[in-house]
Amino acid sequence: MRPLTELETKTFFEKLAKYIGRNITHLIDRGDETYCFRLHRDRVYYVSESVMRKATSVGRDQLISLGICFGKFTKTGKFRMHVTCLDYIAQYAKHKVWIKPNGEMPFLYGNHVVKAHIGRVTEDTPEHQGVIVYSMTDVPLGFGVTARSTSDTRKMEPTAIVVFHQADIGEYLRQEDTLF
């Protein structure tokens, strides 16, 4: 467990900014408690400082996880967001997509979101923007990247893909072995 290096921080924040933009500051400067990002076995954990201090007494090999895992660095040095961070990024998300009940299950099985399933979209979402996918009852289901901007979406066919799938909460079941 160690703090992130400068390069890692840069890669990580660039990725994170795709979803929550400047709201990253809210993650770092919190009113209640000091929180920090820590790297442990290529994974980035977001955890309060008090918990982190206690966790230092656990050996490196025995420490499995602490706080919330945001994602991991791949072998090529890129950062990959995991669905586990959904709680936090949903809280600060800038652009959102709501999908209809009939689109929930296809998305939770790892499919892209087609236009027919879209219930609502945040206005002015540009192309290739990270978005959080919600169900109509405002339950965050996952996140993805828009294929088109909101205005372009209007002209598309119902079967066309609007949001590329990146992560969904179905992964808790599908990828339990590889995710953690």
Place this chain on the structure above:
Amino acid sequence: MAGRPTSKKATAKAPQAVAPKNNKRKVAAPIEASSKKVKVAAGTSKTSGKAKNGKAAAKSSKNAVEDSEDDDESWAYGAVSESESDVGELDDEFVSAEEGSDIEVGALDDDFLGDEFADSGDDVKGSGTAMFDSDDEDGKGDDDVEGEAEEDIFASDSEDSDDDDMETKSRKLDAAKKAEAEEAEAELQTNIMLENDKYVLPEDDHEILQSTDLQVVQARIQEIVRVLNNFREMREGNRSRNDYISQLLKDLCLYYGYNEYLMEKLFYIFPVSEAIEFFEANEVPRPVTIRTNTLKTRRRELAQALINRGVNLDPIGKWSKVGLQVFDSPVPIGATPEYLAGHYMLQAASSFLPVMALAPQEHERILDMASAPGGKSTYIAALLKNTGMVFANDANKDRTKSLVANIHRLGVKNAVVCNYDGREFPGVIGGFDRVLLDAPCSGTGVISKDASVKTNKSEQDFQMLSQLQKELVLSAIDSVDAGSKTGGYIVYSTCSVTVDENEDVVNYALKKRPNVKLVSTGLDFGKEGFTRYREKVFHPSISFTRRYYPHMHNMDGFYVAKFKKISNKIPKKNEDNADLDEEEEFTPITENSGRRSRGGKKNTGSESNPEEPEKIAFNADEDEELIKVSQAKLLRAQKGIKLRPKKST
């Protein structure tokens, strides 16, 4: 005399035929009773929509799901339909009457029913059937009205709901039903009473082997139980109780498929007929229960969301505010979007108990020693409301994956997951406010879930497990900080019913750590732990611990004990390790040997303690003499200095 045995056999047949039925009823009874209680509890959460219950009952479940406006009704639907089926179990004939009546309700006008219902709710107080009354007695006024009102629907439906007649008719129906039940009971009774002859035990093994037909075995079990329940009069000749019991054990092994060692272990925990109920209950699956994750949602909202998916559910009981019992579901309950979003956790009712006993307070630091797959850990975190921190430990690395998954899914943000052997605590980190130890166990309480326990547990396994449990409970106790302002508690639990793994372990902990005492678990139901069992006698405070049985509480067999740590020092023992008065922190596995050798060293070393001179200083004369002698010794040891012989001094 030749004729006598045959007649004996003929009469013996009769109770055999009746007895199984009787037995079934007995088994069903506790389950029904418990689910009925649930119903009444369900009533409390209904406030506005209660007048529409009748409507909901009439609807098919599909209808209920179709209309999202009907949330309230469909919520009620679960409750009403269930109590119907309860009645059905109790009395077959009554069901047919009710089924007919259901259809009629369907035909009725909704508004009309609603009105009538509202009226009856007020009027009908005290009219409910015996069945509901018994449950309601301990309930509050609110429940009373509702419980009876629900029942009222059934009774009144049979005629086209004349407001005035309804009450009297329902009373009549109830009376008739009661009388019938009594009659049936009486019939059974007389049959048995008439049948007062003695049951002959099969003589040789040959005969036993021949009768592998399960029905014969079952009949024999019934007979022997009957004899054992009234041994003085029913025994045959001068056969001892042991003869009967050994035969019974053999038959039970054969009938239920246990190995003999385990059968004997379990059999002696209960009185004879209760033991049979226990084995019978182990063949029936427990209800599926879920726990609302209060970090993300509330029970009411969750119930609504699941009912919209067509799930039939009810609150679990009065004792839990977060539990829901699922009766049936058209969708896999472990893969709904709500499940994936972390709104609930699939968790057995029994595993709520240790956490409720632990009663974590906000801002505490809590250790869960054997936590995978995280049902209890996440419950603790939910009670902490994500404040403080939870150390979730598990010794099995593979199982930590599901633990981490569940912790993240349920949105627990203050957890640390580690993979230690529990016995390494508090070496890793100690000073916790509370510790939960849900010890690895033989699983004799969850045989209905995993029947392999029946055959694969041997004496060695039990010895190994209870050894491990004893070590774990000591390290759990040592990991707690007694000086904690809010805490200082340890909860020990197992999903096993055997005494070796429960009372024996707790008793051992009390003996080895006099700085802890047992306190009430805070759970208002469950049986008290044994203070004595067969040849063993335990500490009287073990009656504070609680046992749960599948046949009694309709949840897995379970055991919960709660300790309070009084001080961090382990007080003096009066026996061989009396010299031990400092606090110790080492793994208990080497405890006895380690303690003694350490203590021994201390003992020899303590003679030249810095405290010693002080004591001696009181006696100045002696002191001077001693000093002189030692100085002389010192001088003598040095080269080149010659001392005169003693005369000079």
